[in-house]
Amino acid sequence: MPGFRCGRVSSISSATRAPPPKNSGGGVAILSDDGATIFALSTAGLPSAIAIVRTSGPASRSALEALAGRVPEPRYAALMSLRDPADGTPIDRALILWLPGPASETGEDMVEYHLHGSRAVASKLLETLGKYDEMRPAEAGEFLRRAFLNGKMDLTAAEGLGDLLDAETESQRRHALAIAEGGLAARIAGWRERLLGAEARLEAVLNFSDEGDVGEGDESFALDAADDVHGEIMETLAAPPAERLRDGIRVALAGPPNAGKSTLFNALVAREAAIVSPVAGTTRDVIEAPVDIDGIAFVFSDTAGLRDSGEAIEEEGVRRARSVSERSDILFWMGETADAPKGDHIIILHPRADEPRRAAKPAEAALSVSATTGEGMAALRALLLERARSLLPREDQLALNQRQRLALREAADALAEARAGDWILLVEALRGARMALERLGGGGGVETMLDALFGRFCIGK
Ligand SMILES: Nc1nc2c(c(=O)[nH]1)N(C=O)[C@@H](CNc1ccc(C(=O)N[C@@H](CCC(=O)O)C(=O)O)cc1)CN2
Numbered sequence: 331m332p333g334f335r336c337g338r339v340s341s342i343s344s345a346t347r348a349p350p351p352k353n354s355g356g357g358v359a360i361l362s363d364d365g366a367t368i369f370a371l372s373t374a375g376l377p378s379a380i381a382i383v384r385t386s387g388p389a390s391r392s393a394l395e396a397l398a399g400r401v402p403e404p405r406y407a408a409l410m411s412l413r414d415p416a417d418g419t420p421i422d423r424a425l426i427l428w429l430p431g432p433a434s435e436t437g438e439d440m441v442e443y444h445l446h447g448s449r450a451v452a453s454k455l456l457e458t459l460g461k462y463d464e465m466r467p468a469e470a471g472e473f474l475r476r477a478f479l480n481g482k483m484d485l486t487a488a489e490g491l492g493d494l495l496d497a498e499t500e501s502q503r504r505h506a507l508a509i510a511e512g513g514l515a516a517r518i519a520g521w522r523e524r525l526l527g528a529e530a531r532l533e534a535v536l537n538f539s540d541e542g543d544v545g546e547g548d549e550s551f552a553l554d555a556a557d558d559v560h561g562e563i564m565e566t567l568a569a570p571p572a573e574r575l576r577d578g579i580r581v582a583l584a585g586p587p588n589a590g591k592s593t594l595f596n597a598l599v600a601r602e603a604a605i606v607s608p609v610a611g612t613t614r615d616v617i618e619a620p621v622d623i624d625g626i627a628f629v630f631s632d633t634a635g636l637r638d639s640g641e642a643i644e645e646e647g648v649r650r651a652r653s654v655s656e657r658s659d660i661l662f663w664m665g666e667t668a669d670a671p672k673g674d675h676i677i678i679l680h681p682r683a684d685e686p687r688r689a690a691k692p693a694e695a696a697l698s699v700s701a702t703t704g705e706g707m708a709a710l711r712a713l714l715l716e717r718a719r720s721l722l723p724r725e726d727q728l729a730l731n732q733r734q735r736l737a738l739r740e741a742a743d744a745l746a747e748a749r750a751g752d753w754i755l756l757v758e759a760l761r762g763a764r765m766a767l768e769r770l771g772g773g774g775g776v777e778t779m780l781d782a783l784f785g786r787f788c789i790g791k
Pocket residue numbers: 429432433434435442482
């Protein structure tokens with residue numbers, strides 16, 4: 331299967347989720363729309379109760395007429411008997427949606443066949459559709475690609491849909507939906523319009539004034555536009571990036587042997603993921619566990635206790651522990667305050683707090699916790715969530731991916747140049763910024779990028 335999104339059975343439960351799939355990089359090159367009518371099974375993972383086969387393109391209607399004898403009222407579900415037109419053999423009794431273009435998802439004529447969800451029923455219909463000369467199976471992401479080519483959505487909305495299809499946690503879902511529904515596209519459109527207006531007015535001033543007639547200050551409206559758009563772009567860029575949201579907040583537990591790291595780790599991830607024992611040096615490797623807590627994706631890492639053991643395997647474990655600790659977004663330190671690494675991401679804990687022989691909580695420790703009795707665990711989760719939220723985009727902010735941030739930064743950089751130069755440079759700055767925004771939305775000369783994006787989707791999407 332070319333698209334990694336296809337047929338993935340999410341393993342998310344209340345406490346665990348599968349690690350986010352990485353793009354295999356095996357992007358499928360999709361030809362530009364060749365006018366063919368495409369078809370695909372759009373429900374991944376059979377058998378299921380219902381299988382939906384979709385067609386998109388001009389032959390959608392005639393194929394439906396041939397299979398069902400008639401075309402139902404647009405956008406109303408109709409129960410129809412499907413037959414193979416070649417020999418009249420029945421295929422299935424199915425719910426049919428006739429979705430004529432341009433008011434369809436792809437902008438083309440579409441039909442949805444909601445079949446009984448077995449492999450055999452779906453195969454029979456796909457095979458029958460494949461006999462039409464005008465029809466061919468869809469490539470990965472090709473329905474969405476056609477929607478984009480037909481101006482139904484811009485590139486950022488398509489990216490948002492990709493993230494929505496991947497979403498496993500509530501925060502991922504909400505932020506992806508905002509982008510998929512055009513949250514970023516609308517902002518881009520507003521900025522482009524503002525810049526284009528300023529450009530046009532500048533041109534007019536230049537064209538209708540005699541040489542040397544253009545006075546100081548006549549360009550102030552354009553500088554204002556550049557400043558306004560620059561300010562809004564910088565504000566949009568100030569939101570934390572989408573990557574933490576998608577890949578999960580990385581939380582490491584570190585400290586000396588026997589501190590109770592693995593015990594706390596197991597309590598936080600709500601399963602016995604790591605071995606716990608009274609023997610110092612039990613954990614040797616880094617153990618990772620992805621978890622959904624309160625709708626936020628986390629990846630917890632339990633690590634080897636830090637000490638000089640003089641033993642090769644344990645030394646390697648300690649090296650890995652330090653490396654994971656450095657890369658974490660939040661580090662729970664469970665040892666002496668004096669030994670704690672430094673940094674904003676470090677939270678000192680006072681562990682095994684139920685044990686009477688333990689010293690009192692040091693002043694620097696944020697919390698006393700006992701994973702065994704549960705003491706301090708609710709406060710620890712609250713602290714964790716508060717920190718995590720500060721690292722993620724807020725509800726009212728757009729979560730931008732790297733491509734989107736780079737394009738916005740390019741636009742902002744161009745606008746920052748606007749004040750520096752003369753009129754010619756000002757026009758160029760406005761134009762440069764507008765071009766960066768246009769590319770962000772998927773306009774002009776982005777064919778390879780389109781292949782990379784749409785090739786990541788499922789067949790049938
Ligand atoms: N059965 C089914 N469910 C589905 C989808 C689908 O294609 N089929 N979708 C697939 O992703 C999602 C819904 N997305 C859709 C997006 C646009 C249109 C569409 O026809 N848009 C028209 C205007 C429709 C209207 O406003 O009434 C248009 O944009 O012109 C349909 C579905 C989720 N659920």
